Amino acid sequence: MEILAKSADRNLLLELSGELDHHGARTALREMEEALDAALPRKLVLDLSGVTFMDSSGIAVILRARQKMQLLDGGLLVRGVPPQARRVLEAAGVNRLVTIK
Amino acid sequence: MRTKAVNEVTMDFPSQSRNESFARSAAACFAAQMDPTLNELEDIKTAVSEAVTNAIVHGYPDAIGGVTLKLRVLAGNVLELTVKDHGRGIPDVDKARQPMFTTGGEERSGMGFTIMESFMDKVTVRSAVNKGTTVVMRKKLVPRVKK
Numbered sequence: 556m557e558i559l560a561k562s563a564d565r566n567l568l569l570e571l572s573g574e575l576d577h578h579g580a581r582t583a584l585r586e587m588e589e590a591l592d593a594a595l596p597r598k599l600v601l602d603l604s605g606v607t608f609m610d611s612s613g614i615a616v617i618l619r620a621r622q623k624m625q626l627l628d629g630g631l632l633v634r635g636v637p638p639q640a641r642r643v644l645e646a647a648g649v650n651r652l653v654t655i656k
Numbered sequence: 657m658r659t660k661a662v663n664e665v666t667m668d669f670p671s672q673s674r675n676e677s678f679a680r681s682a683a684a685c686f687a688a689q690m691d692p693t694l695n696e697l698e699d700i701k702t703a704v705s706e707a708v709t710n711a712i713v714h715g716y717p718d719a720i721g722g723v724t725l726k727l728r729v730l731a732g733n734v735l736e737l738t739v740k741d742h743g744r745g746i747p748d749v750d751k752a753r754q755p756m757f758t759t760g761g762e763e764r765s766g767m768g769f770t771i772m773e774s775f776m777d778k779v780t781v782r783s784a785v786n787k788g789t790t791v792v793m794r795k796k797l798v799p800r801v802k803k
């Protein structure tokens with residue numbers, strides 16, 4: 556699990572890659588929180604194009620991002636969701652809570 | 657009732673989170689003999705990942721214990737996946753299966769059983785406090801028409 560953070564003009568882009576399971580989600584949660592605290596963005600984009608596998612651990616990461624952005628009064632967009640991860644998000648109804656492109 | 661298996665394999669591993677990836681890959685490799693579609697393989701990997709993660713996180717919250725993964729091919733192209741631990745057990749299985757219920761803190765979403773139920777045809781959970789939990793999942797793979 557790797558996260559590449561790009562921040563500009565209070566927009567934060569986090570590109571996640573690798574396997575987003577329970578093992579990988581710990582790293583993802585920690586690095587996401589650090590990047591959010593450093594950037595305090597108005598808008599957060601989570602790009603999942605590089606995610607090769609995701610289970611419900613990824614849902615916890617996305618819901619945490621949503622909660623943090625609500626505290627910052629900002630927006631969240633999840634994009635580049637691969638088909639397997641999309642089916643996980645849809646089975647859990649996360650697509651009704653978060654904007655997924 | 658125990659159904660006779662056409663083929664089966666059993667593996668034991670310690671409840672280290674790095675074994676989540678191993679367990680789902682092993683299940684996918686075993687299922688390959690059933691000529692699954694890519695979607696079916698992904699469903700199998702996802703369900704195994706959820707069950708094994710539950711055993712690791714909830715079965716053994718403060719220790720490393722043994723997890724058993726049993727994979728069986730049953731008649732009619734049915735795959736049976738069993739994940740067993742001898743850990744803490746679940747006091748209330750019905751409650752644990754409800755969406756969004758979790759005792760795992762903010763690292764967990766409480767959607768594990770929902771995902772297993774959504775991706776498998778049948779999910780059975782047996783658990784006893786301080787004895788352990790067994791999750792049995794079955795999925796019928798659709799035979800592909802040979803051209």
